[in-house]
Amino acid sequence: MSTNGAAQRRPTMKEVAARAGVALKTVSRVVNEEPNVSPELTAKVQQAIRDLNYTPNESARMLRRGRTGTIAVVIRDIGDPFFASLGRAVEMWARSTGSVLMIGLTDEDPDRERDVCLEFVARRPDALIMAPIGETQDYLAPHVDAGMAVVTIDRPAHGIEADAVLADNAGGIDQAVDHLVKQGHRRIAYLGDDERIFTARERVVAYRAAMRRHRLDVDEDHVHLAEPTTEGIGITLSAVLDGPGPATAIICGNNRTTVEVLRGLAGRRDEIALVSFDDLELGDLLRPGLTAVTQSADVMARTAIQLMTERLPEPHRPGRTVRVPVRLTIRGSGEIPPPP
Amino acid sequence: MSTNGAAQRRPTMKEVAARAGVALKTVSRVVNEEPNVSPELTAKVQQAIRDLNYTPNESARMLRRGRTGTIAVVIRDIGDPFFASLGRAVEMWARSTGSVLMIGLTDEDPDRERDVCLEFVARRPDALIMAPIGETQDYLAPHVDAGMAVVTIDRPAHGIEADAVLADNAGGIDQAVDHLVKQGHRRIAYLGDDERIFTARERVVAYRAAMRRHRLDVDEDHVHLAEPTTEGIGITLSAVLDGPGPATAIICGNNRTTVEVLRGLAGRRDEIALVSFDDLELGDLLRPGLTAVTQSADVMARTAIQLMTERLPEPHRPGRTVRVPVRLTIRGSGEIPPPP
DNA sequence: CTGTTAGCGCTTTCAT
DNA sequence: ATGAAAGCGCTAACAG
DSSP states (O other): OOOOOOOOOOOHHHHHHHHTTHHHHHHHHHHTTTSSSOOHHHHHHHHHHHHHHHOOOOOOOOHSSSSSOEEEEESSSSSSHHHHHHHHHHHHHHHHHHHEEEEEOOOTTHOOOOOHHHHHHOOSEEEEOOOOSSOGGGGGGGHHHHTTTTEESOOOOSSSOOOOEEHHHHHHHHHHHHHHTTTTTTOOEEEETTTSSHHHHHHHHHHHHHHHHHHHHOGGGEEEESOOOOHHHHHHHHHSSSSSOOOSEEEEEHHHHHHHHHHHHHTTSSEEEEESSSSSTTTSSSBOEEEEEEEHEEEEEHHHHHHHHHHSSSTOOOOOOEEEEEEEEOBBBOOOOOOO | OOSSSSOOOOOOHHHHHHHHTTTTHHHHHHHTOSSOOOHHHHHHHHHHHHTTOOOOOOOHHHHHHOOOEEEEEEEEEEHHHHHHHHHHHHHHHHHTOEEEEEEETTTTTTHHHHHHHHHHHHTTOOOOEOOOSSSSSSGHHHHHHTTTTEESSSSSSSOOOEEEEEOHHHHHHHHHHHHHTTTTOEEEEEOOOOOOOOOHHHHHHHHHHHHHTOOOOGGGGGGEOOOOOOOHHHHHHHHSSSSSSSOOEEEESSSHHHHHHHHHHHHHSSEOOOOOOOOTTTTTTTSBEEEEEOOOHHHHHHHHHHHHHHHHHHHOOOOOOOEEEEEEEOOBBGOOOOOO
């Protein structure tokens, strides 16, 4: 190990050139594996690179080239299985192309989203993949104009030309409601996220439509839309289960709500049917297993990457939207019948 | 939205200066909030910045300054709750200092670790936080010499001067074994990860020592060390539970093994005590709840960040190692008594 | 095949 | 308080 006490500047291409006795540009050629360098010089340069432990300075390269080889990903939370899958897929693709991945977390806060995005675009990522929350992403417009490819996932962007990969929210909710109705449920509650969130909105609208389709009344005490918190869900569950005409089944509009609902339900003895929109990582290990509308995070991620790679060469093409189908995974919690 | 069809270069500081009728340097001063700019010029410059939608080019800045304001994080998987917590904590810290976070995933493959790290160091991150796997990280030495702060988490680095944040693996295993012995178990199996992994090694050694301390024989058919796979665990569980003198309790050396074991156990009717080293995100929702040796990912992350910030100003100080305590979280699976 | 020159967009240094 | 010049480390464009 060459670690020693003294601070040491990193060697530059110039120093490599000096040591190898060649011109700067020859080193550049070797480093970038450009053709037209004789084997002898190549060897000399490589030796010098090894001797000096030279590694190219990407900042300089980026500045000169105009391309940074960087993909920015802006999501709510890194631990959410959906976004974790997205991150994995993008990371894998990035590495395969020699790019790196910057990750920013918004925690569903529009101001943070803006801050993070502005911090990122200063670094001129080639592409930005995000799950937008804010009303508008128009602050990205100059960068989109300058060629940055933006692809959104889970929700569409506003104020910029971007591609979007969305889940079939309405279809998923339809399946959930149909499934519960088929089990004999008529009083089906819907607990979703804050209506300001695009997916939350699409899903609750679909829920109401599906109930109407089945000619079932929606008890407004059975519809709750808020950011899920442990305390909030406790209160919500009381309203849903302890009132007159209590719900016999619950649809959770997102997996964070599902987690809190499961925790809240753990303290009760009534068996309530439950269908979750979006799966939990270990949904199969729960008893009963979690019946869930499953979004294929992987398919969505791949789709996003594909749209991005297609957009990269022609950044000014019109935005496309792809809807990815979802499917109902039946594991037990959604098959609990209503009490007689 | 200013999005239009034509590709558009991003404005540079020079153009802002021209538009504001000032020198380049004055714009630089305003952008960097340096003192000694008259209010009038400041206003003019800010107006020009707004008119042009100017955002500074971080690549150029980095090149000039030598500091990149970038933190690199290299971990196995983004979805693992332990690493997700780490990522969250580092991201939060990074944003608070105006840095950004690059994330690389190794999937526990030493070659990928090396590739990812080399890709990253080319971008000259100010600090690198990693959970190392490979035998040695000496390929980072030139960059450590040049002032990059390296802090490892979960496992120590080799071949470079770095700080390390490690869990008290032996203490955790001691607690697990003691707990199971107290429930009356004598045939306790240990299923861990590949012994090449530092934590796996520390933990299995501690398991043997703890068993010895209790004067319990270790049945070698009850000790399995391998990367957890669904098929592998099936075979392992047969060996552990279907042989003569079957184990009555299992300690899982890491949470991925735990997941697979839980899946494998789901198909069996015997009730086996189970203690997991490292928690699952929804360990409290399982029935029985998962009894686990809990590492405080958050404490470890904070510690890593602290070590990093301390190392940043004096990158050549000797490496420190901090052991973070773990604790046993009792939720049911570890309290199943042995069959009579 | 190899080298020279210019300059990416910014900050640093030094004048004014 | 403001500005001009130099140059960070590299690659693009050209010349030999």
